[in-house]
Amino acid sequence: MPTVLDSLNDGLHRAFAEDERVLLLGEDILDPYGGAFKVPRGLATRYPDRVFTSPVSEAGLAGVAGGLALRGLKPVVEIMFGDFLMLAADQILNSLTKFGWMYGGPLDVPLVIRTPMGGRRGYGPTHSQTIEKHFLGVPGLAVLAPAALGDPGALLADAILRDPGPVLFVENKLLYLEPVRGAAHLPEFELEAHTLPGDYAPAYSLRIAGAPPPTLTLASYGYAAELARRAALQLAYEHEVFAEVLVPTRISFPGNAFFDDLLIPALRQTGRLLAVEEGTRPLGWAAEVLARAAEALGPQLRAAGRVAAADTPIPASTPMERAALPQIEDIVAAAVKMMRL
Amino acid sequence: MSAPDNAALYRALYLIRRFEETVLEEFASGVFYGTTHTYIGEEADAVGVLSHIRDGDVVFSNHRCHGHFIAYGGDLRALFAELMGKAGGVSGGRGGSQHIHWKDFYSNGILGSTTPAAAGAALAEKLKGTGALTVCFIGDGTLGEGVLYESLNMAALWGAPVLYVVENNRIAQTTPIELALAGSIPARFEAFGIPARELDTSDVLEILPVAGDLIAEMRADPGPRALILHTCRFGPHSKGDDTRPAELVEKMRAERDPLTIHAARLKKTERTAIEDEVNAEVTAAFAAAKAEPMPEPMN
Ligand SMILES: Cc1ncc(C[n+]2csc(CCOP(=O)(O)OP(=O)(O)O)c2C)c(N)n1
Ligand SMILES: [Mg+2]
Numbered sequence: 001m002p003t004v005l006d007s008l009n010d011g012l013h014r015a016f017a018e019d020e021r022v023l024l025l026g027e028d029i030l031d032p033y034g035g036a037f038k039v040p041r042g043l044a045t046r047y048p049d050r051v052f053t054s055p056v057s058e059a060g061l062a063g064v065a066g067g068l069a070l071r072g073l074k075p076v077v078e079i080m081f082g083d084f085l086m087l088a089a090d091q092i093l094n095s096l097t098k099f100g101w102m103y104g105g106p107l108d109v110p111l112v113i114r115t116p117m118g119g120r121r122g123y124g125p126t127h128s129q130t131i132e133k134h135f136l137g138v139p140g141l142a143v144l145a146p147a148a149l150g151d152p153g154a155l156l157a158d159a160i161l162r163d164p165g166p167v168l169f170v171e172n173k174l175l176y177l178e179p180v181r182g183a184a185h186l187p188e189f190e191l192e193a194h195t196l197p198g199d200y201a202p203a204y205s206l207r208i209a210g211a212p213p214p215t216l217t218l219a220s221y222g223y224a225a226e227l228a229r230r231a232a233l234q235l236a237y238e239h240e241v242f243a244e245v246l247v248p249t250r251i252s253f254p255g256n257a258f259f260d261d262l263l264i265p266a267l268r269q270t271g272r273l274l275a276v277e278e279g280t281r282p283l284g285w286a287a288e289v290l291a292r293a294a295e296a297l298g299p300q301l302r303a304a305g306r307v308a309a310a311d312t313p314i315p316a317s318t319p320m321e322r323a324a325l326p327q328i329e330d331i332v333a334a335a336v337k338m339m340r341l
Numbered sequence: 342m343s344a345p346d347n348a349a350l351y352r353a354l355y356l357i358r359r360f361e362e363t364v365l366e367e368f369a370s371g372v373f374y375g376t377t378h379t380y381i382g383e384e385a386d387a388v389g390v391l392s393h394i395r396d397g398d399v400v401f402s403n404h405r406c407h408g409h410f411i412a413y414g415g416d417l418r419a420l421f422a423e424l425m426g427k428a429g430g431v432s433g434g435r436g437g438s439q440h441i442h443w444k445d446f447y448s449n450g451i452l453g454s455t456t457p458a459a460a461g462a463a464l465a466e467k468l469k470g471t472g473a474l475t476v477c478f479i480g481d482g483t484l485g486e487g488v489l490y491e492s493l494n495m496a497a498l499w500g501a502p503v504l505y506v507v508e509n510n511r512i513a514q515t516t517p518i519e520l521a522l523a524g525s526i527p528a529r530f531e532a533f534g535i536p537a538r539e540l541d542t543s544d545v546l547e548i549l550p551v552a553g554d555l556i557a558e559m560r561a562d563p564g565p566r567a568l569i570l571h572t573c574r575f576g577p578h579s580k581g582d583d584t585r586p587a588e589l590v591e592k593m594r595a596e597r598d599p600l601t602i603h604a605a606r607l608k609k610t611e612r613t614a615i616e617d618e619v620n621a622e623v624t625a626a627f628a629a630a631k632a633e634p635m636p637e638p639m640n
Binding site for chain 1: 399430431432433434435436440441442447449451454455456457458459460461462463464465466468469475487488491492494495498499
């Protein structure tokens with residue numbers, strides 16, 4: 001089974017092969033090293049004129065990509081660690097996402113900024129964070145996050161080739177070594193891929209195979225969705241709680257049919273929502289999901305909750321880091337508690 | 342490309358001057374809203390540099406963009422309309438004074454933000470093999486922004502044909518250069534191996550050939566260059582916010598007015614004819630913009 005890393009690498013290679021306007025810029029991306037997490041491995045060897053290993057300049061890189069995109073090329077920028085995105089934040093907020101709108105628009109800015117995000121590897125407070133929440137409310141920015149389901153590489157290739165941009169593509173580090181699972185690899189589940197109207201980014205639903213209708217909806221993305229899937233198994237086998245797991249790959253909000261077409265109808269059936277994410281709890285993706293659910297369902301929403309990281313920096317030491325980040329048992333415990341409501 | 346003659350240069354300088362004077366004069370009448378940064382006193386920079394660009398060359402400008410836009414060939418009515426928030430403005434009323442784009446011209450009000458975009462645009466044109474150059478205007482105050490130095494480094498590493506034009510009016514909003522800038526301006530570029538030329542003049546005939554040489558050099562040998570133009574801002578930073586002593590501004594106006602300097606080269610009748618024609622053009626553009634409808638609120 002290919003891993004998420006293999007799939008993303010393949011997606012980059014496919015995009016490069018399909019459109020010669022696609023370029024890659026980033027730090028330490030030349031072979032044989034092939035990038036800090038190896039996602040672009042092999043590209044520099046195959047396409048030496050289209051891969052620009054760069055100085056350590058995140059803001060400048062994002063800005064250069066903006067100029068390349070305005071002039072008709074399709075740059076992909078690798079930011080080595082998601083934590084470094086803040087150095088590029090001004091370019092994202094005040095240039096890349098404004099070009100397409102503020103000049104009277106529409107104006108394409110076809111660029112993808114991809115970055116590894118997340119903890120559980122002991123990298124400490126500045127190399128372990130999940131900070132995409134700071135970018136979820138930026139008008140004009142698509143934020144995508146693959147899970148270990150479906151075809152992460154196709155999602156990346158579509159973002160590069162088909163999106164008028166700009167796109168922030170968030171790759172959780174622990175996902176890289178996860179196998180990409182399809183229905184054949186998940187016999188305990190009924191896995192369904194959902195194509196949402198007007199969107200190339202699919203969403204997935206997982207239900208326990210042969211179980212009664214679910215009474216709880218888990219919503220999650222990225223590696224947290226993998227934890228939610230494993231929690232759903234435990235809930236079924238150890239607690240007889242049957243949950244469905246809904247996993248979007250588009251996590252930004254405007255124009256995202258995931259909520260109206262998938263999540264809200266699911267909640268009309270279950271009435272219970274547990275949103276799971278790896279970022280810190282306040283004002284994050286889960287908070288917005290809960291707010292939308294409450295607005296849409298009113299009293300039909302019997303119970304709603306979040307599992308997220310502690311509202312502190314992420315410690316390096318393994319037991320402390322474990323305690324700070326959401327674990328499968330936290331999801332199970334929150335779900336069991338919610339079932340009493 | 343044949344150099345523009347003295348009459349055409351005067352016309353270009355005067356067009357910017359009258360546009361900007363109209364903006365300042367009419368702000369009080371309430372027809373404009375928001376902010377503006379006029380180019381009065383600096384006209385020779387834009388005209389001297391942009392006289393050399395060709396179709397397809399890219400220009401990045403900043404908050405003080407009206408003069409650059411007009412020298413680029415931008416439409417006066419559309420710029421007036423943008424400042425009025427009209428649907429027919431350059432940016433449909435979304436951008437306002439600092440955010441305009443037309444053809445290959447782009448401006449942004451975030452200081453320094455355009456410097457990597459300009460390097461990227463220059464690199465794109467080089468990779469596409471179009472032969473187009475990119476010009477990026479920044480002010481002396483913008484030399485304080487870190488992203489500029491990332492941009493210079495990458496432009497130099499990747500041989501991006503971008504001309505950074507520093508318009509040093511020795512002030513940033515209210516802060517004099519002495520309080521904001523350490524060291525040397527050309528050395529900043531030279532440290533990255535970027536050749537820099539420096540001129541202290543408001544005479545368009547002095548800027549024109551130097552800019553022309555630099556641009557010709559870039560077309561023959563693509564890579565970044567810098568042109569540092571020491572210039573004078575006669576007006577307020579925005580509107581009515583000039584903190585400098587009036588005598589200082591008066592002295593600058595007396596000694597460094599690009600229009601006075603260049604007008605001396607024309608016969609009085611010739612000059613008056615140009616001025617009459619431009620006055621009529623600016624008045625007509627202003628009236629046309631004023632008559633246009635406001636946009637629908639949700640556009
Ligand atoms: C990133 C950023 N910081 C601050 C400002 C506010 N601001 C607008 S113009 C200006 C001064 C700019 O000085 P300079 O670069 O010398 O250009 P000049 O106005 O003199 O043409 C300042 C501080 C801004 N627009 N963008
Ligand atoms: Mg200045």
